[in-house]
Amino acid sequence: MSNLTDKNYLNCEKGLWSWLTTLDHKRIGVMYLISIVIFATLGAVFSLLLRYELFSAGKDFLTALQYNKVMTYHGAIMTFMVLVPGIPAVLGNILLPLQIGAKDVAFPRLNLLSWYCLMAGALIAMISLFTTGVDTGWTFYAPYSIGSAQSGTVFVVLGAFVMGLASILTGLNFIATIHQLRAKGMTFMKMPLFVWGLYATSIIQIVATPVVGITLLLLVAERLLGVGIFDPKLGGDPILFQHFFWFYSHPVVYLMVLPGMGVISEVVSTFSKKVIFGYKAIVYASVAIAGVGFLVWGHHMFVSGQSDWAGVLFSFITMFVGIPTAVKIFNWMTTLYKGSIEFRTPLLFALGFLFVFAIGGLTGLFLATLSTDMHFHDTYFVVSHFHYTMVGGAVMATFAGLFYWWPKICGRMYHELSGQIGFAFVFIGFNVTFFPQFILGAMGMPRRYFDYLPEFEHLHAVSTVGSTIVNIGMVIVFVTLYRAWKNGEVAGDNPWGGTTLEWQTTSPPPHENFTKEMEVSGGPYDRP
Amino acid sequence: MFKLLFLTIISVFAKVAYAKKSVFMPPEASVYAHDADKLYAFILNVSAVSFVLIVLCIAYFGFRYRRKTANEKTPHMSHNLKLEIIWTIIPSLIFFFMFGWGWKLWNQARHAPAKALEIFVEGQKWSWGFHYKSGRKSVNEVYVPVNKPVKFIISSKDVIHSLFLPAFRKKQDAVPGRYTSLWIQPTKKGEYYIFCAEFCGTEHSSMIAKLKVVSFKDYANWLANDPYKEMSLSKIGKKVFNTSCAACHNVNDTNKVGPGLGNLWNSKSIFENGESLVADATYIRDSILNPNAKVVKGFPKGVMPTFKGQLSEQQIRGLIEYIKSLKEK
Ligand code: HEM
Ligand SMILES: [Cu+2]
Numbered sequence: 001m002s003n004l005t006d007k008n009y010l011n012c013e014k015g016l017w018s019w020l021t022t023l024d025h026k027r028i029g030v031m032y033l034i035s036i037v038i039f040a041t042l043g044a045v046f047s048l049l050l051r052y053e054l055f056s057a058g059k060d061f062l063t064a065l066q067y068n069k070v071m072t073y074h075g076a077i078m079t080f081m082v083l084v085p086g087i088p089a090v091l092g093n094i095l096l097p098l099q100i101g102a103k104d105v106a107f108p109r110l111n112l113l114s115w116y117c118l119m120a121g122a123l124i125a126m127i128s129l130f131t132t133g134v135d136t137g138w139t140f141y142a143p144y145s146i147g148s149a150q151s152g153t154v155f156v157v158l159g160a161f162v163m164g165l166a167s168i169l170t171g172l173n174f175i176a177t178i179h180q181l182r183a184k185g186m187t188f189m190k191m192p193l194f195v196w197g198l199y200a201t202s203i204i205q206i207v208a209t210p211v212v213g214i215t216l217l218l219l220v221a222e223r224l225l226g227v228g229i230f231d232p233k234l235g236g237d238p239i240l241f242q243h244f245f246w247f248y249s250h251p252v253v254y255l256m257v258l259p260g261m262g263v264i265s266e267v268v269s270t271f272s273k274k275v276i277f278g279y280k281a282i283v284y285a286s287v288a289i290a291g292v293g294f295l296v297w298g299h300h301m302f303v304s305g306q307s308d309w310a311g312v313l314f315s316f317i318t319m320f321v322g323i324p325t326a327v328k329i330f331n332w333m334t335t336l337y338k339g340s341i342e343f344r345t346p347l348l349f350a351l352g353f354l355f356v357f358a359i360g361g362l363t364g365l366f367l368a369t370l371s372t373d374m375h376f377h378d379t380y381f382v383v384s385h386f387h388y389t390m391v392g393g394a395v396m397a398t399f400a401g402l403f404y405w406w407p408k409i410c411g412r413m414y415h416e417l418s419g420q421i422g423f424a425f426v427f428i429g430f431n432v433t434f435f436p437q438f439i440l441g442a443m444g445m446p447r448r449y450f451d452y453l454p455e456f457e458h459l460h461a462v463s464t465v466g467s468t469i470v471n472i473g474m475v476i477v478f479v480t481l482y483r484a485w486k487n488g489e490v491a492g493d494n495p496w497g498g499t500t501l502e503w504q505t506t507s508p509p510p511h512e513n514f515t516k517e518m519e520v521s522g523g524p525y526d527r528p
Numbered sequence: 529m530f531k532l533l534f535l536t537i538i539s540v541f542a543k544v545a546y547a548k549k550s551v552f553m554p555p556e557a558s559v560y561a562h563d564a565d566k567l568y569a570f571i572l573n574v575s576a577v578s579f580v581l582i583v584l585c586i587a588y589f590g591f592r593y594r595r596k597t598a599n600e601k602t603p604h605m606s607h608n609l610k611l612e613i614i615w616t617i618i619p620s621l622i623f624f625f626m627f628g629w630g631w632k633l634w635n636q637a638r639h640a641p642a643k644a645l646e647i648f649v650e651g652q653k654w655s656w657g658f659h660y661k662s663g664r665k666s667v668n669e670v671y672v673p674v675n676k677p678v679k680f681i682i683s684s685k686d687v688i689h690s691l692f693l694p695a696f697r698k699k700q701d702a703v704p705g706r707y708t709s710l711w712i713q714p715t716k717k718g719e720y721y722i723f724c725a726e727f728c729g730t731e732h733s734s735m736i737a738k739l740k741v742v743s744f745k746d747y748a749n750w751l752a753n754d755p756y757k758e759m760s761l762s763k764i765g766k767k768v769f770n771t772s773c774a775a776c777h778n779v780n781d782t783n784k785v786g787p788g789l790g791n792l793w794n795s796k797s798i799f800e801n802g803e804s805l806v807a808d809a810t811y812i813r814d815s816i817l818n819p820n821a822k823v824v825k826g827f828p829k830g831v832m833p834t835f836k837g838q839l840s841e842q843q844i845r846g847l848i849e850y851i852k853s854l855k856e857k
Binding site for chain 2: 064065068135136137139141143144147148232233237238239272273274275276277278279280281303304305308311312315316319322323326327329330333334336337338339340341342343351354355358359362363365366368369370371372373374375377378379439442443444446447448449450451452453523526527
């Protein structure tokens with residue numbers, strides 16, 4: 001049993017400088033966490049501005065142009081600065097080496113470099129706030145992004161490019177780590193499912209990110225130098241931009257959600273005290289989602305002017321993503337069956353994840369099917385669908401993971417009741433915010449609208465109320481975690497009875513994670 | 529026992545899934561809209577039933593197997609091939625059924641009958657222009673005859689827009705540098721919204737046009753009675769100005785009943801309530817449709833009548849162009 005005054009990764013060195021130059025994966029993970037919480041706060045402030053502007057029809061306190069900029073910053077920050085680095089770089093960094101019994105990641109210096117890349121990219125993007133900003137939407141569709149009068153566009157695009165480097169480096173590092181540094185006896189089929197989620201995600205990061213990187217550079221070249229690639233006025237093709245863009249941005253949604261699904265597997269197994277059901281199926285499903293995810297980008301473009309046959313093919317392949325997703329949900333449900341289920345905050349978030357992710361996944365069917373997508377495309381139905389998967393899915397999973405591993409990360413236990421209250425606010429607020437948006441979309445309300453017809457007003461008002469509740473929930477969650485870090489009760493090494501390797505070292509772990517060489521014989525979730 | 533349960537679930541599923549109702553959708557204005565809604569209802573019902581089953585199942589397990597004592601033993605259930613195959617195949621079948629159905633309707637939706645009436649649509653920031661083969665042009669309103677197939681041939685002058693007709697469940701992007709198309713066959717007379725569904729900049733959300741479905745006779749009349757045949761926008765504006773505005777407004781800088789408009793464009797207007805703004809297209813439009821919301825300093829309120837419902841979009845745009853051209857002289 002540890003004692004928090006023992007040497008651990010948090011207290012072995014002191015001072016800001018020791019953090020900024022650290023090579024310890026856990027410290028880098030904590031630095032990612034702090035930076036991403038700051039970015040997310042910024043993104044949330046922008047989202048509240050949007051929601052309050054949309055509270056009633058007509059212009060309230062923003063102009064149309066300001067609304068569009070706020071909408072762009074919200075989307076760009078949340079995607080490039082929160083979700084993409086979110087789970088992989090925070091929980092992945094802290095837990096990947098611990099879960100496979102390694103001292104650190106394969107390339108600790110590269111790991112630190114990728115944090116600096118994220119910071120540099122974020123800084124470059126934020127410089128745009130001191131220009132006239134950006135108003136293109138986070139998708140930067142050409143030719144609008146080429147002709148837009150807002151001078152911040154180039155900064156945000158370049159920022160996204162540099163942040164892409166961070167993502168590639170993290171992916172590379174994780175793949176090398178997983179291949180090289182597993183504990184003795186840990187074959188691929190004995191790796192924890194969170195590690196599998198990270199593995200699948202890393203593949204996406206290194207294969208897809210370079211494509212968007214090049215696309216963004218081409219966009220900058222076109223904007224600054226007038227090289228004609230995407231703008232028809234210069235002889236380019238705007239649909240080409242969309243192909244390039246979605247070739248990255250579709251897999252990226254799985255990049256966000258696959259490690260999240262990994263977290264859910266860990267949490268569901270631990271809190272029902274039961275071996276995960278269908279380990280192999282979950283592994284294959286993760287890899288299948290990552291692989292098939294590369295072949296479905298055209299489902300964002302059914303009505304873009306791409307060929308009809310391309311639409312048919314992309315719709316067909318998209319259905320293949322639905323299958324492994326459904327399979328995973330059934331596996332988690334069956335894991336609960338005959339378990340010994342304890343309802344602590346991490347499990348509540350995990351069950352919350354199942355609830356909202358099921359809705360996110362099922363509504364995906366409406367968008368994957370050709371003729372229904374023709375109606376729903378670019379309406380609030382889509383806004384709601386991706387918030388259900390990204391916020392409901394990825395963010396809920398992140399919270400599940402943070403509460404689950406918090407005792408490991410800081411050695412202290414959060415306050416259970418405030419954790420549960422935080423969950424209730426997030427869960428209820430989230431559904432109140434986004435469920436009405438499905439209805440708005442069905443009614444025909446297009447997205448990225450600063451103003452709308454009077455018949456859409458009631459549902460928008462409900463949605464705005466919900467956004468307030470969910471943001472209160474986020475504050476409660478972070479206050480709970482912060483207070484635990486400061487003066488929570490000492491948690492012990494393995495408060496949940498977890499079976500994976502990270503629970504076998506002290507909390508918080510020492511600088512090089514384990515005091516002895518780790519060895520594995522059984523499966524990751526086997527219980528004696 | 530299990531078989532029975534299974535069969536019941538399947539039959540409930542099938543029954544619910546075939547209930548026909550277009551929940552939350554706008555009115556159906558074509559046969560295609562009705563067909564698309566049937567597929568929508570199917571997916572909605574399948575989803576709703578599956579979702580409820582998943583949630584009930586989780587809730588039941590959560591309650592039934594909640595932890596009662598700290599050291600409960602749980603069975604070691606690592607997999608069950610048969611079960612896993614079943615729950616992979618069933619959703620697959622349902623998903624591919626949806627795909628096939630969607631494909632069938634898609635083919636219908638994408639191939640216009642050869643005899644369809646063709647209308648050219650041009651999106652631009654931030655309005656929809658319609659161009660008939662007769663030479664008739666209109667802005668933000670388009671007349672089509674009921675029960676006849678109509679094909680819109682769509683292009684864009686600047687950035688990507690998207691022609692979205694919610695009542696017909698169809699949309700198609702307007703892409704600069706190429707033609708795309710969308711066809712409809714309205715079955716009900718009436719007025720329907722056309723939205724822009726692809727983000728196109730500042731006034732994206734006000735890029736709204738009206739589709740007016742009328743009898744063939746009204747359509748033919750409308751097409752034939754084009755008072756502005758082959759006139760430029762500012763010429764149209766001049767004509768409208770002379771009949772509707774000239775009684776009160778001069779085309780130079782001097783005031784009459786109302787302020788002179790010769791120097792209005794891009795100059796600062798100051799209002800009774802102390803506010804001010806630089807006169808742009810939106811301001812001119814507002815002043816025509818809702819004149820007493822902002823009254824220029826020194827002029828009495830309630831004098832200028834509204835022209836709401838009297839001037840078409842084309843006429844309003846003409847007026848804006850004309851007032852612009854006064855300044856340029
Ligand atoms: C609960 C808090 C949130 C609220 C209330 C909220 C609300 C909104 C609103 C109102 C829009 C604009 C929709 C439009 O104008 O069409 C939007 C767009 C978007 N949101 Fe959120 N959002 C929240 C959280 C998040 C999070 C956590 C993420 C990702 C991590 C996210 C990602 C996005 C993206 C990518 C867009 C698209 C922006 C675009 O259309 O360019 N949102 N959100
Ligand atoms: Cu538009």
